[in-house]
Amino acid sequence: MNTPTRSFRISAIGLDVLHQTRLKLACSMLLAERMDVALQPWNSDGCDLLVIGLDHPDAARALSEANAVNVPMLSIARRYAEPAPGRLPHGATVRDINEQLSSLLLAAPTVERAAVGTPLLLQLAAATGGAPALHLLQRGAITLLVDTATRSIALPPSTTLAEVVAQLDDVAWSASAIDAPTFQHQYAYRLPQRHSFEALYFCIARYRPELLPMPAEQAPLKLRHWPDLNADDVPGTWLLAIACLHARPWQAAALATACHMPRHTVQSLFCAAVASGLALNQDAAVPSTQRRKDASDSRFFSWVARRFGLNLFQGAAS
Known part of the structure; x- marks a missing residue:
């Protein structure tokens, strides 16, 4: 599974034409690391990183503004003899700038996420x-x-x-x-x-389940209706579990056993169902020791397989 592309905004001020051109090339190279960068003039509102040429007359003002709002910075100046984290000497190469951008941008979200609540x-x-x-x-x-x-x-x-x-x-x-x-x-x-x-919440369950509230551990759950999903929205291995939840209530442990799925994956599905409003809490659930299966189940699961182009039962057994 490919890592999703992340988007960033980088502001620049005080760079001469040479360094501005090298910065653009360094930003374009970040796409290879699945990082999409938009360059803009210095703006302290909504900027992930400031690249600043300290030899420019406007540098002092921009430096003060960036420090006031805790914007990470990459400084370029003649006074620096050697590269260091967040600092590059005048004449820095495209590769030097690219490596600094990558490390600084990837480090910044860790600080942001530590203090964030509900997205x-x-x-x-x-x-x-x-x-x-x-x-x-x-x-x-x-x-x-x-x-x-x-x-x-x-x-x-x-x-x-x-x-x-x-x-x-x-x-x-x-x-x-x-x-x-x-x-x-x-x-x-x-x-x-x-x-x-619904597609959004199931995508969160797939990639960032920690962002969803956790339902009651033992509460059985049934889906109100089939989620509004496309074939690309969920892994094929999830479809049998979703079909089971659409058919009747299940507890997480029982569903994980019946579908041969990790317990934490099934729990993520439960989180998506609750967050999206699809969950119907049920008093009676299929026990963990038994998986009921009849002709109506087979017809419904076959419909799911045709819709998504999969052989669900063969996938479950593998």
Whole structure:
């Protein structure tokens, strides 16, 4: 499974033409590490990293502003004789800059996630009542729309749910409420993909299950209806378990045994079902010592296999 691409915003100030060009090349090379970087002029609002040329007259002001908001920095100056973490001498090569960017950007999210609570997107997805229905979210090079009225999110053609989920808990997300005409006129053509909240929660269960609240350990669970998922939204090995939960209530341990799946994977499915509102808590569940199977089960599971192009029972036995 490929690591989802992460998006970052890098600001630059005080660089001459040579270093600005090398910075652009170094940023483009980060795509090989599945890091998508958007370069922008210095802006302390929503920036992951500042690359600053300390020999420039504007450097002192930018340095002070960056320190005030705790933005990580990569400094380039003639005063530095040797490279060091966060520092490069004047004339640094593309490779030097690339290596520094990679280490600094990958280190930053660890600090951000330690202090974050419920991710902003999930806060909006859970909003009810008189809250605005449409919210435009931006983080780095990613822009998306949260539509609470249709319980869906809209994405650009080049962005996947997995990429969004990979940085769901970063604190650099910004949100603004917009109205429907504004979305139709300015953003609809840029955000043609639509994914349901259900697909979002199951994707979180797949890649970042720690972000979902944990249901009661022993509570049996049944799905209200089949989740709104495409074949690419979940691993094929999950489909039999989802079909079982659609058919009747199960406890996590019993379902893991019946489907030959790790217990923690089944627990992730339970988390997605609860978070998405699909869970029906049941008093009676299939016991862990018995897996009931009849003709109606076979017909329903065969329908699932045809829909997703899989042989579910053969996959379960492997």
